[in-house]
Amino acid sequence: MSENIYKPYRMEIENIIEETPDVRTFRLRFKDEGDAARFSFKAGQFGEYSVAGEGESTFCVASSPTRKGYIECTFRKAGRVTNALLNLEIGDTVGFRGPYGNTFPVEQWENKNLLYIAGGIALPPMRCVIWNTIDLRDRYKDITIIYGARTVSDLVYKHELKEWSERTDIKLITTVDPGGQTQDWKGEIGFVPAVLEKIAPSSENTIAILCGPPVMIKFTMPVLKRLGYEDKDIYTTLENRMKCGFGKCGRCNVGKIYVCKDGPVFTYEQLLKMPAEY
Amino acid sequence: MGKELKRIKKDSLERLYNHLSVNRRIYAPVRTPDNKVEYRYNPAFADVTFDHIRSTLSVKNLVFPKVENLLYYTVTKTETTVAEADVNKIRDVVLWGAHPCDAAAYDILRSIFCWDIIDTYFLKRLEKLVVIGLSCKTADEYCFCTSVGLSPDSSKGSDILLSPLKNGDFRAEILTEKGSKIVSSQPSLFEEYPGEEILVAEVRKKFDSDLVTKNLSANFEHPFWIENSLRCLGCGACAYVCPTCACFDIQDETKGKNGRRYRSWDSCGFGLFTIHTSGHNPRSVQSQRWRQRIMHKFSYMPERNNSLGCVGCGRCSQGCPVDMNIAEQLEALQSI
Numbered sequence: 001m002s003e004n005i006y007k008p009y010r011m012e013i014e015n016i017i018e019e020t021p022d023v024r025t026f027r028l029r030f031k032d033e034g035d036a037a038r039f040s041f042k043a044g045q046f047g048e049y050s051v052a053g054e055g056e057s058t059f060c061v062a063s064s065p066t067r068k069g070y071i072e073c074t075f076r077k078a079g080r081v082t083n084a085l086l087n088l089e090i091g092d093t094v095g096f097r098g099p100y101g102n103t104f105p106v107e108q109w110e111n112k113n114l115l116y117i118a119g120g121i122a123l124p125p126m127r128c129v130i131w132n133t134i135d136l137r138d139r140y141k142d143i144t145i146i147y148g149a150r151t152v153s154d155l156v157y158k159h160e161l162k163e164w165s166e167r168t169d170i171k172l173i174t175t176v177d178p179g180g181q182t183q184d185w186k187g188e189i190g191f192v193p194a195v196l197e198k199i200a201p202s203s204e205n206t207i208a209i210l211c212g213p214p215v216m217i218k219f220t221m222p223v224l225k226r227l228g229y230e231d232k233d234i235y236t237t238l239e240n241r242m243k244c245g246f247g248k249c250g251r252c253n254v255g256k257i258y259v260c261k262d263g264p265v266f267t268y269e270q271l272l273k274m275p276a277e278y
Numbered sequence: 279m280g281k282e283l284k285r286i287k288k289d290s291l292e293r294l295y296n297h298l299s300v301n302r303r304i305y306a307p308v309r310t311p312d313n314k315v316e317y318r319y320n321p322a323f324a325d326v327t328f329d330h331i332r333s334t335l336s337v338k339n340l341v342f343p344k345v346e347n348l349l350y351y352t353v354t355k356t357e358t359t360v361a362e363a364d365v366n367k368i369r370d371v372v373l374w375g376a377h378p379c380d381a382a383a384y385d386i387l388r389s390i391f392c393w394d395i396i397d398t399y400f401l402k403r404l405e406k407l408v409v410i411g412l413s414c415k416t417a418d419e420y421c422f423c424t425s426v427g428l429s430p431d432s433s434k435g436s437d438i439l440l441s442p443l444k445n446g447d448f449r450a451e452i453l454t455e456k457g458s459k460i461v462s463s464q465p466s467l468f469e470e471y472p473g474e475e476i477l478v479a480e481v482r483k484k485f486d487s488d489l490v491t492k493n494l495s496a497n498f499e500h501p502f503w504i505e506n507s508l509r510c511l512g513c514g515a516c517a518y519v520c521p522t523c524a525c526f527d528i529q530d531e532t533k534g535k536n537g538r539r540y541r542s543w544d545s546c547g548f549g550l551f552t553i554h555t556s557g558h559n560p561r562s563v564q565s566q567r568w569r570q571r572i573m574h575k576f577s578y579m580p581e582r583n584n585s586l587g588c589v590g591c592g593r594c595s596q597g598c599p600v601d602m603n604i605a606e607q608l609e610a611l612q613s614i
Contacts, residue, residue, distance in 0.1 A: 004348070004362045004363075004398055005395055005396075005398065006348040006349065006528075006539070007360075008360075050530075052351040052360065052537065052539075053351070053532040054530055055528070055529055056528060056530075076555075079555060082555075093358050095360075214558055239554060240552070240554070241551075241552050241553060243527060243541075244528065244541075246394065246395045247393065247394055248390060248391055248397060248526070249527070249528070249541075249544070250525030250526070250546060250574075251525070251551060253570075253578065255573075255578060256577075256578045256582045277561055277566070
């Protein structure tokens, strides 16, 4: 018989970063060295994170596969499991099943410009691929990141945003919704689609990777189209509700697609062929 | 293996039943005092029914229990220990008297639980299961097996299929290795089959499933879905009684410091099934959820699993509190 596919790896919380009052990033290490040695993943994949007694919750792996020996996840306190996770401390144990799902085709993107567009808590599912491409910086041409949140305090990965803004080989544009700025805010003020329109990054030899709340996607897509981006060159990662992670529990089924198996990474061209049930 | 035909005399059936009950559990249909039919473990042979049309619930629970424990854990202040639910403790079961629709459902469930990653719990239960099928000699207005590629005497999914003969004896079709083993362990019960006709119910073909599948792919956006689901309560009864519905939830349950993680039956008909953490719900209204149920079984599964997700047992229509009849709807979907 094959193994129990529901059994999680035991992970130790090595570090906790308080991104915002209700968002945390955990760095997790395998408690079993054999598990650590066997484990590998690629950018875009996700897993089921669990607290015994509370249940499992689905997030993307937020760290890059170029950084070995650990994985990171970022979550917002929203329900039973994330509330339990938020109360854990360094040294505590969490469960992890994965990696599941497909990946961002970073090899296909070599020698192209990359435009990352994220809104709010949707930066974590893109952080993995952002770092993956930054760590292999010489394989890609221009890298541009547009990141927006409602308020300055809602921006996650502030320490990394600072690092990215200081690098000369990455163009980072941060923005907050009107009214969400602080007195010393130096970034843009405005919604992501408006900021994108203003910056107008060329679609020439460029891949756009987009992730955010449905309303942001809805208004950003027409801007990308006006800028000349083709459907096949626009990528996103879907966040359908999941339980199992491997195409059995039925929750993430959209048309003939299982987001957990065929996704979570899709091109806009693929999305147009699916029912809009995501 | 090629199928082999034998005859079992009426009087020998009880001996076969009792033989199969030795050292393993037998799951057989009985009539309840309120004249419903339900499967029970190890009923006396005298209580087993042979003339029922359908049991209230399907028999999918033998391979996909309502609640399947996956992990057990103990949580203390200093340590969390986790133990797996042991698949090797899954015991042999003989399913006695499964009608062809229910027996055929196991293959469909297999196409979900084993299509890529193997679900060990499911597969182990299936391996431990022996199916003694029973052809239907009666049917009712809810039956539509002949519309989904089956028939009241189809042998798919059975290890041995019993079909009634006029004089009360049964024809036994020996269909698998598991079935042959039973015959060779009790050879005296299985006689030469003289070639008599079996008694088999007539089930009218209500729709052409290929045509339904073809029409569905072009009619995702059609007023049909709203018109035909306005009275749906979203109660999930259809999925609960369905022999092929396999959607599940995973939850933790704790008592004191001990707990378990289990999976349990769920339904795409429930509003919470797809709701995101943000509150956004991809299928926010009942018509979308009703459409999902039919699309999944008659459009997505044929393409993805190479199999319809329905065996035509009629339970969902019979069990629906607001009388939504899937066969009638599928009949209508042929011509939209």
